[in-house]
Amino acid sequence: MFKRNSRAKEAMDRWCLLHLVEVFLITPCFCESAALDCPDINATVGQPLNLTCTVRCEGCISTRYKWMKVNKTLKRENSSGQLQFYYPIQNLSMEHNGTYTFWVQLKSGPLTKNFSVILSENKNETNPYYDTLPGDYSHNHKVAVIFVAILSTIALAASIGCI
16 A cells, blocks of 8 residues: 555545534434324214324424325325425215324424324214324434434545544
Protein backbone atom coordinates (compact mmCIF):
# COMPACT_ATOMS: atom_id res chain seq x y z
CA MET A 1 0.00 0.00 0.00
CA PHE A 2 1.00 3.65 -0.04
CA LYS A 3 1.71 5.89 2.91
CA ARG A 4 -0.18 9.11 3.37
CA ASN A 5 1.67 12.15 4.52
CA SER A 6 0.42 13.78 7.70
CA ARG A 7 -1.35 16.65 5.86
CA ALA A 8 -3.24 14.27 3.62
CA LYS A 9 -4.20 12.14 6.62
CA GLU A 10 -5.33 15.21 8.54
CA ALA A 11 -7.45 16.38 5.57
CA MET A 12 -8.96 12.90 5.21
CA ASP A 13 -9.75 12.78 8.95
CA ARG A 14 -11.51 16.16 8.74
CA TRP A 15 -13.46 15.05 5.69
CA CYS A 16 -14.55 11.85 7.45
CA LEU A 17 -15.58 13.72 10.57
CA LEU A 18 -17.57 16.23 8.51
CA HIS A 19 -19.45 13.46 6.69
CA LEU A 20 -20.12 11.54 9.89
CA VAL A 21 -21.68 14.69 11.37
CA GLU A 22 -23.74 15.22 8.18
CA VAL A 23 -25.08 11.65 8.34
CA PHE A 24 -26.24 12.14 11.92
CA LEU A 25 -27.82 15.51 11.12
CA ILE A 26 -29.83 14.26 8.13
CA THR A 27 -30.87 10.94 9.68
CA PRO A 28 -34.59 11.16 10.39
CA CYS A 29 -35.50 11.01 14.05
CA PHE A 30 -38.93 9.70 15.00
CA CYS A 31 -41.03 12.10 16.96
CA GLU A 32 -41.41 10.48 20.37
CA SER A 33 -44.84 12.00 20.83
CA ALA A 34 -46.24 10.84 17.46
CA ALA A 35 -49.41 8.79 17.88
CA LEU A 36 -52.25 7.65 15.71
CA ASP A 37 -55.81 7.90 17.01
CA CYS A 38 -58.35 5.67 15.23
CA PRO A 39 -61.21 4.94 17.64
CA ASP A 40 -63.24 1.72 17.61
CA ILE A 41 -66.73 2.38 16.24
CA ASN A 42 -70.16 0.97 17.13
CA ALA A 43 -72.65 1.62 14.33
CA THR A 44 -75.92 0.43 12.80
CA VAL A 45 -76.46 -1.39 9.50
CA GLY A 46 -77.96 0.85 6.81
CA GLN A 47 -76.49 4.07 8.23
CA PRO A 48 -73.60 6.10 6.73
CA LEU A 49 -70.25 6.15 8.55
CA ASN A 50 -67.01 8.10 8.32
CA LEU A 51 -63.96 6.19 9.51
CA THR A 52 -61.63 8.77 11.03
CA CYS A 53 -57.97 8.64 12.01
CA THR A 54 -55.96 11.52 13.41
CA VAL A 55 -52.18 11.87 13.71
CA ARG A 56 -51.23 13.43 17.05
CA CYS A 57 -47.81 14.96 16.50
CA GLU A 58 -46.50 18.48 16.61
CA GLY A 59 -44.71 19.44 13.42
CA CYS A 60 -45.38 16.15 11.58
CA ILE A 61 -46.12 16.15 7.86
CA SER A 62 -47.83 13.22 6.13
CA THR A 63 -46.89 12.16 2.60
CA ARG A 64 -49.03 9.05 1.93
CA TYR A 65 -51.78 7.04 3.59
CA LYS A 66 -53.98 4.00 3.10
CA TRP A 67 -57.06 2.36 4.59
CA MET A 68 -57.15 -1.45 4.72
CA LYS A 69 -59.48 -4.23 5.84
CA VAL A 70 -58.24 -7.81 6.18
CA ASN A 71 -55.07 -7.08 4.18
CA LYS A 72 -57.09 -5.57 1.29
CA THR A 73 -56.34 -1.95 0.45
CA LEU A 74 -59.54 0.10 0.36
CA LYS A 75 -57.97 3.46 -0.46
CA ARG A 76 -54.38 4.59 -1.04
CA GLU A 77 -53.42 8.17 -1.79
CA ASN A 78 -50.70 10.74 -1.51
CA SER A 79 -51.43 13.38 1.07
CA SER A 80 -50.63 17.05 1.20
CA GLY A 81 -49.46 17.15 4.79
CA GLN A 82 -52.84 16.70 6.47
CA LEU A 83 -53.06 14.99 9.86
CA GLN A 84 -56.73 13.98 9.85
CA PHE A 85 -58.04 11.33 7.46
CA TYR A 86 -61.53 10.08 6.56
CA TYR A 87 -62.93 7.05 4.76
CA PRO A 88 -66.68 7.40 4.09
CA ILE A 89 -69.02 4.40 3.88
CA GLN A 90 -72.45 5.40 2.58
CA ASN A 91 -74.63 2.40 3.48
CA LEU A 92 -73.26 0.06 6.15
CA SER A 93 -73.84 -3.67 5.75
CA MET A 94 -72.67 -6.58 7.89
CA GLU A 95 -69.68 -7.08 5.57
CA HIS A 96 -68.32 -3.75 6.87
CA ASN A 97 -68.06 -5.36 10.32
CA GLY A 98 -64.52 -6.18 11.47
CA THR A 99 -60.99 -4.91 11.88
CA TYR A 100 -59.63 -2.07 9.79
CA THR A 101 -56.05 -0.83 9.54
CA PHE A 102 -54.95 2.71 8.85
CA TRP A 103 -51.36 3.39 7.73
CA VAL A 104 -49.78 6.82 7.27
CA GLN A 105 -46.29 7.74 6.10
CA LEU A 106 -44.93 10.76 7.90
CA LYS A 107 -41.68 12.45 6.93
CA SER A 108 -40.31 11.02 10.18
CA GLY A 109 -41.54 7.46 9.52
CA PRO A 110 -44.70 5.34 9.27
CA LEU A 111 -47.51 4.84 11.80
CA THR A 112 -50.07 2.01 11.70
CA LYS A 113 -53.18 1.44 13.79
CA ASN A 114 -55.79 -1.33 13.92
CA PHE A 115 -59.33 -0.49 15.00
CA SER A 116 -62.74 -2.19 14.95
CA VAL A 117 -66.09 -1.40 13.39
CA ILE A 118 -68.80 -3.25 15.31
CA LEU A 119 -72.21 -3.26 13.64
CA SER A 120 -75.68 -4.11 14.90
CA GLU A 121 -78.86 -4.70 12.90
CA ASN A 122 -80.67 -1.92 14.75
CA LYS A 123 -79.86 0.58 17.48
CA ASN A 124 -81.26 -1.61 20.29
CA GLU A 125 -79.27 -4.72 19.36
CA THR A 126 -75.63 -5.36 20.25
CA ASN A 127 -73.28 -7.30 18.03
CA PRO A 128 -71.10 -9.99 19.65
CA TYR A 129 -68.84 -10.08 16.58
CA TYR A 130 -65.57 -8.40 17.46
CA ASP A 131 -62.85 -9.37 15.03
CA THR A 132 -59.56 -7.87 16.16
CA LEU A 133 -55.98 -8.52 15.26
CA PRO A 134 -53.56 -8.59 18.18
CA GLY A 135 -51.29 -5.62 18.52
CA ASP A 136 -51.32 -1.95 17.93
CA TYR A 137 -48.58 -1.11 15.47
CA SER A 138 -48.25 2.63 16.05
CA HIS A 139 -44.81 1.98 17.53
CA ASN A 140 -42.08 4.51 17.79
CA HIS A 141 -38.99 3.19 15.98
CA LYS A 142 -36.50 5.80 17.14
CA VAL A 143 -34.00 3.29 18.56
CA ALA A 144 -34.03 1.16 15.40
CA VAL A 145 -33.46 4.15 13.12
CA ILE A 146 -30.60 5.49 15.22
CA PHE A 147 -29.04 2.00 15.43
CA VAL A 148 -29.23 1.60 11.63
CA ALA A 149 -27.81 5.09 11.14
CA ILE A 150 -24.88 4.30 13.42
CA LEU A 151 -24.17 0.98 11.65
CA SER A 152 -24.40 2.66 8.25
CA THR A 153 -22.07 5.43 9.36
CA ILE A 154 -19.52 2.95 10.71
CA ALA A 155 -19.68 0.90 7.49
CA LEU A 156 -19.26 4.08 5.38
CA ALA A 157 -16.35 5.28 7.47
CA ALA A 158 -14.65 1.88 7.26
CA SER A 159 -15.12 1.66 3.49
CA ILE A 160 -13.41 4.99 2.86
CA GLY A 161 -10.61 4.37 5.32
CA CYS A 162 -11.68 6.67 8.14
CA ILE A 163 -11.48 3.93 10.74
